[in-house]
Amino acid sequence: MSQIINHSFDAIPQSYLFSEVARRVAAFRAAHPERQLIPMGIGDVTRPLCRPVIEALKKAAEEQTRAESFHGYGPEQGYDFLRRAVQAHYAVFGVQLDAGDIFISDGAKSDLGNLPDLFSQDCRVLLPDPVYPVYRDSNLMAGRKVEYLAATRENGFAPLPGEDLRADLVYLCSPANPTGAAYTKEQLAVWVDWALANDAVILYDAAYECFIREELPHSIYQVKGAERCAIEVCSLSKTAGFTGMRCGYTVVPQALVREGKSLRQMWLRRQCTKMNGVAYPVQRAAEAVFTPAGMAACKEDIDAYLKAASVVAGALEELGVWYCGGKNSPYIWMECPGRQDSWRFFDALLENAGIIGTPGSGFGENGKGYFRLSAFSGEENARAAMERLRAWLQS
Amino acid sequence: MSQIINHSFDAIPQSYLFSEVARRVAAFRAAHPERQLIPMGIGDVTRPLCRPVIEALKKAAEEQTRAESFHGYGPEQGYDFLRRAVQAHYAVFGVQLDAGDIFISDGAKSDLGNLPDLFSQDCRVLLPDPVYPVYRDSNLMAGRKVEYLAATRENGFAPLPGEDLRADLVYLCSPANPTGAAYTKEQLAVWVDWALANDAVILYDAAYECFIREELPHSIYQVKGAERCAIEVCSLSKTAGFTGMRCGYTVVPQALVREGKSLRQMWLRRQCTKMNGVAYPVQRAAEAVFTPAGMAACKEDIDAYLKAASVVAGALEELGVWYCGGKNSPYIWMECPGRQDSWRFFDALLENAGIIGTPGSGFGENGKGYFRLSAFSGEENARAAMERLRAWLQS
Numbered sequence: 001m002s003q004i005i006n007h008s009f010d011a012i013p014q015s016y017l018f019s020e021v022a023r024r025v026a027a028f029r030a031a032h033p034e035r036q037l038i039p040m041g042i043g044d045v046t047r048p049l050c051r052p053v054i055e056a057l058k059k060a061a062e063e064q065t066r067a068e069s070f071h072g073y074g075p076e077q078g079y080d081f082l083r084r085a086v087q088a089h090y091a092v093f094g095v096q097l098d099a100g101d102i103f104i105s106d107g108a109k110s111d112l113g114n115l116p117d118l119f120s121q122d123c124r125v126l127l128p129d130p131v132y133p134v135y136r137d138s139n140l141m142a143g144r145k146v147e148y149l150a151a152t153r154e155n156g157f158a159p160l161p162g163e164d165l166r167a168d169l170v171y172l173c174s175p176a177n178p179t180g181a182a183y184t185k186e187q188l189a190v191w192v193d194w195a196l197a198n199d200a201v202i203l204y205d206a207a208y209e210c211f212i213r214e215e216l217p218h219s220i221y222q223v224k225g226a227e228r229c230a231i232e233v234c235s236l237s238k239t240a241g242f243t244g245m246r247c248g249y250t251v252v253p254q255a256l257v258r259e260g261k262s263l264r265q266m267w268l269r270r271q272c273t274k275m276n277g278v279a280y281p282v283q284r285a286a287e288a289v290f291t292p293a294g295m296a297a298c299k300e301d302i303d304a305y306l307k308a309a310s311v312v313a314g315a316l317e318e319l320g321v322w323y324c325g326g327k328n329s330p331y332i333w334m335e336c337p338g339r340q341d342s343w344r345f346f347d348a349l350l351e352n353a354g355i356i357g358t359p360g361s362g363f364g365e366n367g368k369g370y371f372r373l374s375a376f377s378g379e380e381n382a383r384a385a386m387e388r389l390r391a392w393l394q395s
Numbered sequence: 396m397s398q399i400i401n402h403s404f405d406a407i408p409q410s411y412l413f414s415e416v417a418r419r420v421a422a423f424r425a426a427h428p429e430r431q432l433i434p435m436g437i438g439d440v441t442r443p444l445c446r447p448v449i450e451a452l453k454k455a456a457e458e459q460t461r462a463e464s465f466h467g468y469g470p471e472q473g474y475d476f477l478r479r480a481v482q483a484h485y486a487v488f489g490v491q492l493d494a495g496d497i498f499i500s501d502g503a504k505s506d507l508g509n510l511p512d513l514f515s516q517d518c519r520v521l522l523p524d525p526v527y528p529v530y531r532d533s534n535l536m537a538g539r540k541v542e543y544l545a546a547t548r549e550n551g552f553a554p555l556p557g558e559d560l561r562a563d564l565v566y567l568c569s570p571a572n573p574t575g576a577a578y579t580k581e582q583l584a585v586w587v588d589w590a591l592a593n594d595a596v597i598l599y600d601a602a603y604e605c606f607i608r609e610e611l612p613h614s615i616y617q618v619k620g621a622e623r624c625a626i627e628v629c630s631l632s633k634t635a636g637f638t639g640m641r642c643g644y645t646v647v648p649q650a651l652v653r654e655g656k657s658l659r660q661m662w663l664r665r666q667c668t669k670m671n672g673v674a675y676p677v678q679r680a681a682e683a684v685f686t687p688a689g690m691a692a693c694k695e696d697i698d699a700y701l702k703a704a705s706v707v708a709g710a711l712e713e714l715g716v717w718y719c720g721g722k723n724s725p726y727i728w729m730e731c732p733g734r735q736d737s738w739r740f741f742d743a744l745l746e747n748a749g750i751i752g753t754p755g756s757g758f759g760e761n762g763k764g765y766f767r768l769s770a771f772s773g774e775e776n777a778r779a780a781m782e783r784l785r786a787w788l789q790s
Binding site: 044057062071272273276279 | 397398399401402405407411414440441442443446449452453456457459460461465467468469501502505508509515516517518519528529536537538563595596636638639640653654661664668669670671672674676677
């Protein structure tokens with residue numbers, strides 16, 4: 001008898017990593033209502049939206065109250081005003097995009113989850129490990145097998161393809177979640193050359209590009225040839241504190257063709273069929289991010305998060321705990337003291353220091369014995385957390 | 396050699412129906428810039444958002460400017476305040492839902508496009524014909540075959556299952572897009588009984604429930620047993636003019652289990668993995684829809700659209716043109732004069748009366764020779780359009 005349900009769902013863990021973290025935290029809070037916990041787990045921002053964004057949002061809200069300025073269904077791929085703003089943002093990195101290559105969406109997670117729709121059921125998917133679980137789970141749900149490329153301390157958590165590597169679809173994230181590792185332009189060029197030689201497609205997650213402060217590529221399209229092998233996904237969640245506003249963008253270059261098909265055309269068809277664009281007021285708010293005033297305000301927020309990251313990094317250094325990240329990234333990827341089990345350290349850190357982090361093993365095999373701390377709760381929290389960590393580890 | 400691209404995309408028409416309509420209209424406008432066209436095509440609303448909604452949106456925007464009231468990532472399935480408001484809305488129809496059955500999303504189109512993720516590749520999909528193209532295209536894209544059930548003038552465009560009907564997944568829309576036909580409670584009970592007897596699942600699209608003014612079910616859950624065989628999708632697009640705001644909701648009852656799996660649990664997993672919820676300000680705006688002031692304002696808007704629909708219906712009656720719909724629905728489904736080709740009538744109507752409509756054949760085989768007019772452009776436009784139609788048809 002044929003089955004009605006998609007049993008590929010059985011292949012994925014019943015609970016999403018961050019839901020399990022939330023569950024354990026809730027249980028701990030219930031048992032210890034008096035304890036003040038410091039959240040350094042999930043990658044959510046804490047600094048409020050900047051004034052230019054709010055003013056744009058409110059102005060658009062008022063437009064929606066009058067028939068003559070009312071906006072109903074917009075273009076599924078986003079309004080031209082916002083696509084042009086994104087286009088101009090890329091030009092700052094020296095990347096010239098066709099506005100038609102840019103698709104506005106309700107966030108990077110949606111696009112990363114939905115982009116597999118464009119690929120065949122049996123295409124070979126390669127993920128770095130450790131990895132943002134969405135890459136893995138969205139492919140497993142669709143019944144695809146996934147293979148892993150080890151990201152380890154030895155390769156700086158930024159693995160490169162060997163000559164014998166074979167895959168059709170590769171996910172890269174730089175600066176990476178969860179490790180904070182970032183590829184150099186030369187390293188990305190190795191990936192692009194490999195993809196072109198193998199007719200592979202790279203899904204490049206640039207969600208953390210705004211944290212880059214050193215000479216590192218903000219976009220894979222800064223590498224020549226990437227427009228023929230890469231799709232890039234980005235978001236305003238981290239750039240502008242849009243986690244609660246839901247707006248991102250994905251670039252599918254016109255030059256990206258496989259088996260005679262334009263992936264840009266396919267993505268347009270997918271989006272036109274299965275979504276209806278992003279709220280008009282949200283798109284106006286997003287447009288304001290890319291104004292000089294918006295960009296200046298956002299940079300100030302990111303600098304503050306980076307300051308918090310440097311506080312964590314400095315404390316770990318002082319404590320002799322191995323870590324990476326914390327530069328060009330809001331994440332610090334630390335070794336669990338004694339290389340202990342990640343979830344055991346999660347519980348111990350919660351119990352002994354009242355700090356909420358994220359177990360590295362939740363991101364994959366190579367995350368075992370590691371732990372992710374996020375700088376999004378700000379400098380004050382970072383200082384307090386590091387005080388507690390110091391007191392605990394030295395006790 | 397295995398393929399990398401999903402070639403099921405080749406099976407669907409290159410252009411989405413409404414994109415083709417837009418293309419022809421743009422070409423006509425370019426050739427005849429002096430002509431004033433009356434838009435009675437796409438189902439977009441035209442009346443602005445009501446004041447309670449805008450005030451809620453602006454208030455939420457202000458909350459986002461202060462750290463202490465800032466909302467970042469929300470629950471993927473929506474905030475409790477909105478799920479409870481939807482729950483209360485259902486209670487008005489006598490339907491008691493668990494709040495956990497309710498999932499907030501960025502619209503019915505997204506949910507209808509994404510719900511097939513839960514079902515197996517080879518499940519038997521049945522669609523009425525004519526049909527909203529999203530049901531068809533989202534399944535074809537995923538490589539599924541679809542079968543059709545004829546909705547015809549003879550069955551009032553509201554087909555019922557015969558005893559020998561076999562299918563796993565059935566889409567129903569009531570009041571229907573594009574025909575305006577609405578099922579009675581007795582007819583829906585026939586579908587529910589059939590689904591329960593056949594272990595099938597009904598995807599019930601209630602996007603137009605707010606137009607119901609007669610004694611007809613607003614929800615399939617008004618039929619006993621539906622909680623064990625139906626998923627219901629609804630939206631604020633038509634209820635509250637949210638086409639540009641993007642907010643809808645889907646109900647997956649806890650009692651809906653197939654092959655040992657809870658579909659509610661699967662949908663939660665899908666949503667947690669592949670999306671990040673709806674913008675907080677949009678959810679606050681949606682909450683305001685369900686307040687007494689919001690509901691009163693929305694009813695006024697819908698009454699105005701229904702008035703416009705009655706103007707169209709009255710004119711067609713007078714002209715002796717066969718039609719259905721126009722009651723409990725913003726759509727009027729008319730026969731093309733002389734049963735001519737739908738696209739030919741589309742062009743002729745544009746050319747001779749300056750009216751934009753939607754060709755029935757775009758909705759399926761049984762739409763051939765029919766045409767959809769929408770009442771969303773309002774009473775004044777409806778009167779002007781009917782004047783022009785009368786002048787043309789009587790000339």
